Amino acid sequence: EAKAAGRNTLRFYDPQMQAAVAARVQLEADMRAGLATGQFELYYQPKVAHGKIQGAEALLRWRHPERGFVPPSEFIPLAEECGLILQLGQWVLHAACEQLARWAAEERLAGLTVAVNVSPRQFHEGGFVAQVLEALASTGADARRLRLELTEGMLLQDVEDTIAKMVQLRGYGVGFSLDDFGTGYSSLAYLKRLPLHELKIDQGFVRDVLTDPNDAAIARTIVALGTSLGLQVTAEGVETEAQREFLERHGCHVWQGYLLAPPLPRERFEALVHEHGTAQ
Ligand code: C2E
Ligand code: MG
Ligand code: MG
Numbered sequence: 001e002a003k004a005a006g007r008n009t010l011r012f013y014d015p016q017m018q019a020a021v022a023a024r025v026q027l028e029a030d031m032r033a034g035l036a037t038g039q040f041e042l043y044y045q046p047k048v049a050h051g052k053i054q055g056a057e058a059l060l061r062w063r064h065p066e067r068g069f070v071p072p073s074e075f076i077p078l079a080e081e082c083g084l085i086l087q088l089g090q091w092v093l094h095a096a097c098e099q100l101a102r103w104a105a106e107e108r109l110a111g112l113t114v115a116v117n118v119s120p121r122q123f124h125e126g127g128f129v130a131q132v133l134e135a136l137a138s139t140g141a142d143a144r145r146l147r148l149e150l151t152e153g154m155l156l157q158d159v160e161d162t163i164a165k166m167v168q169l170r171g172y173g174v175g176f177s178l179d180d181f182g183t184g185y186s187s188l189a190y191l192k193r194l195p196l197h198e199l200k201i202d203q204g205f206v207r208d209v210l211t212d213p214n215d216a217a218i219a220r221t222i223v224a225l226g227t228s229l230g231l232q233v234t235a236e237g238v239e240t241e242a243q244r245e246f247l248e249r250h251g252c253h254v255w256q257g258y259l260l261a262p263p264l265p266r267e268r269f270e271a272l273v274h275e276h277g278t279a280q
């Protein structure tokens with residue numbers, strides 16, 4: 001007993017753990033400062049439908065003054081925990097809608113859609129519907145060109161509340177995608193009830209789709225499921241022509257991935273669209 005307490009006490013003063021806690025606190029403070037001083041920006045990854053660029057997924061980038069780019073996988077979970085995701089998410093929505101409105105005014109970019117990733121806490125707290133409507137209204141963006149990407153886990157947190165929010169935004173024309181599909185715990189019964197436009201096959205299934213028969217079976221099943229529910233099915237993380245060809249052969253005609261382009265700064269994304277043309 002005493003020994004255990006001793007160990008715990010020792011663990012508490014473990015300098016490595018203390019350093020980790022300090023690093024988190026520092027990163028949190030840096031995020032707040034970064035949001036106030038314009039260190040965040042959106043990159044845009046093209047999404048290809050039937051050979052043409054249909055739109056972009058907006059992906060958040062943080063250019064830290066000392067550390068350079070910090071990956072979303074590092075700061076998004078922290079922002080979720082400390083609550084800063086509410087402000088960060090609002091910033092992303094506003095920036096994405098602003099971009100959407102600017103593209104709508106340019107002939108060759110007017111047909112593009114923009115997809116925004118939404119985090120669970122952002123969706124369930126802090127007046128999410130009002131936040132989206134405010135971003136649309138203040139920028140003049142067309143709701144029908146905005147897609148919100150949700151993940152499976154967050155939909156199950158409070159199904160009735162989730163459906164109510166989705167239905168309300170759908171009423172304005174906003175579309176919904178289920179991101180990373182196949183990695184969570186979606187119930188097929190809910191899938192039928194949710195007003196979705198799109199399923200995104202998680203890149204974890206796409207990666208080895210040519211060599212792992214299980215991944216191939218899962219990818220094909222998601223395509224069949226989504227298609228028969230009347231949804232667009234999009235493959236994420238397509239890196240090779242062979243992967244694209246396999247997916248195409250099995251009925252998946254929409255994809256994103258390094259095969260065409262990684263997430264790009266706005267100007268480079270626009271140049272790519274001018275080169276390839278849009279889907280409309
Ligand atoms: P996600 O929404 O599933 O985004 C796809 C991720 O896969 C992106 O990573 C993208 O850069 C990467 N990717 C795209 N094509 C390929 C490919 O061909 N191969 C490989 N290996 N990777 C590819 P990123 O930008 O690091 O974002 C990671 C995650 O962070 C996102 O996953 C999303 O969950 C989250 N995230 C990014 N931006 C935001 C945001 O604005 N808000 C919220 N809440 N989450 C965000
Ligand atoms: Mg996404
Ligand atoms: Mg994804």
Ligand code: MG
Nearest residue numbers: 179180202203
């Ligand atoms: Mg992901």
